[in-house]
Amino acid sequence: MTVPTYLFHGNVWNSIQHRITTSNRTFLLFDYDGTLVPIKKQPSLSILPVKMRSLIAQLSILPNIFVGIVTGRSLYDIRNLVRIKNILYAANHGFQIHYKKQTWTHADAKRVLPLLNKVDVVLAKSLTPIKGVLLENKGVTLSVHYRNVNPERVRRLKRVLKQIIQPYDGMLKITTGKKVFEVRPCISWDKGQAILRILKMFRATDKSIIIFIGDDKTDEDAFKLLPSRAVTIRVGKNKSSNAKYFVRNTSEVRQFLENIISLKHNQRDHL
Numbered sequence: 473m474t475v476p477t478y479l480f481h482g483n484v485w486n487s488i489q490h491r492i493t494t495s496n497r498t499f500l501l502f503d504y505d506g507t508l509v510p511i512k513k514q515p516s517l518s519i520l521p522v523k524m525r526s527l528i529a530q531l532s533i534l535p536n537i538f539v540g541i542v543t544g545r546s547l548y549d550i551r552n553l554v555r556i557k558n559i560l561y562a563a564n565h566g567f568q569i570h571y572k573k574q575t576w577t578h579a580d581a582k583r584v585l586p587l588l589n590k591v592d593v594v595l596a597k598s599l600t601p602i603k604g605v606l607l608e609n610k611g612v613t614l615s616v617h618y619r620n621v622n623p624e625r626v627r628r629l630k631r632v633l634k635q636i637i638q639p640y641d642g643m644l645k646i647t648t649g650k651k652v653f654e655v656r657p658c659i660s661w662d663k664g665q666a667i668l669r670i671l672k673m674f675r676a677t678d679k680s681i682i683i684f685i686g687d688d689k690t691d692e693d694a695f696k697l698l699p700s701r702a703v704t705i706r707v708g709k710n711k712s713s714n715a716k717y718f719v720r721n722t723s724e725v726r727q728f729l730e731n732i733i734s735l736k737h738n739q740r741d742h743l
């Protein structure tokens with residue numbers, strides 16, 4: 473962990489621009505919530521702004537650029553929110569990877585599915601009495617959102633959740649994110665490993681530039697695991713992160729995407 477540098481800082485930004493224009497392929501991967509859209513009280517309200525969608529659509533048709541979203545959301549959910557065809561969607565923290573009508577699901581995660589569905593029923597029964605809890609079955613993972621739960625009740629919520637999951641120790645585990653607990657298959661797999669898989673699937677080389685932008689704990693796994701030449705960007709100023717750079721907010725992410733588009737256009741005009 474180090475202190476990330478501001479992405480748009482003079483020298484830093486110049487060298488990144490140079491790398492984007494000189495690399496033969498750009499892998500541009502980003503998280504969704506808190507990265508492309510500000511965090512909302514209800515996850516279902518996190519609609520992709522028109523401007524942001526238009527930028528991603530423009531990026532997706534540029535030559536030599538590969539665009540992907542890596543999220544904790546379910547595949548169904550993220551594809552519905554974004555609705556852009558020719559980009560990659562890695563859902564459920566990478567347990568599922570979807571590209572052009574093909575979906576890959578982690579084999580070990582598939583095996584845990586029946587158990588996960590059973591736990592979902594138990595959670596619905598036990599957690600519903602806690603006001604504000606929002607349960608979401610995401611196919612390969614379960615989310616327990618507590619954005620709207622009274623802070624004094626969160627501890628109780630966590631205790632109940634732990635009790636329910638404990639008998640399945642070794643098969644299921646609980647992870648935490650921003651105002652969410654997640655029940656996931658106990659498999660060593662995270663956004664970082666999912667991205668490494670994507671880079672391999674789509675043949676990234678030393679000459680490719682890899683960019684990943686995220687805002688949360690689960691994105692740190694990717695910041696940490698990606699090769700040191702990767703441009704890792706955390707949204708929101710953080711004293712310590714595995715990311716090399718930071719931007720202040722989602723507006724600056726938008727600015728960054730706009731910049732990549734103009735760099736790529738200029739590059740093409742000069743060829």
Ligand SMILES: [Mg+2]
Pocket residue numbers: 503504505506507686687688
């Ligand atoms: Mg996020």
